[in-house]
Amino acid sequence: MSMNVFINKTKTSTPKKTSIELLLINLGVENKFIAVEVNQVIVPKSNYGNYYLKENDKVEIIKAIGGG
Numbered sequence: 001m002s003m004n005v006f007i008n009k010t011k012t013s014t015p016k017k018t019s020i021e022l023l024l025i026n027l028g029v030e031n032k033f034i035a036v037e038v039n040q041v042i043v044p045k046s047n048y049g050n051y052y053l054k055e056n057d058k059v060e061i062i063k064a065i066g067g068g
Contacts, residue, residue, distance in 0.1 A: 003055040014053065021048040023059070033064040 001016045007027070014023060020036050020043060036043050037060040043051050053059065 003053070005053050005056065006058045008060055009058075018053050019049055020051050020053070020059075023053065024048070024061075027061075029061060035062045035064070036060070037062065 002013045003016050003018075004011055005014055005018075006012070007023075014026070018026075020038070021031075024031055024034075024036075031045065031048065036048065038051070038053070039058050
């Protein structure tokens with residue numbers, strides 16, 4: 001079974017019972033220097049493993065960019 005979520009505004013199919021942690025692994029995104037927002041709410045990194053996505057959730061993966 002799969003469900004649709006939007007990742008950075010792109011519709012994507014992902015298995016049901018997908019946590020943010022699993023999503024990042026599947027996308028090949030390192031859990032460093034990023035923030036994840038689900039439906040316009042930032043999710044703390046400590047919750048990535050137990051925050052499960054739901055149908056049509058809107059996920060934004062924000063990468064920190066250094067500068068100076």
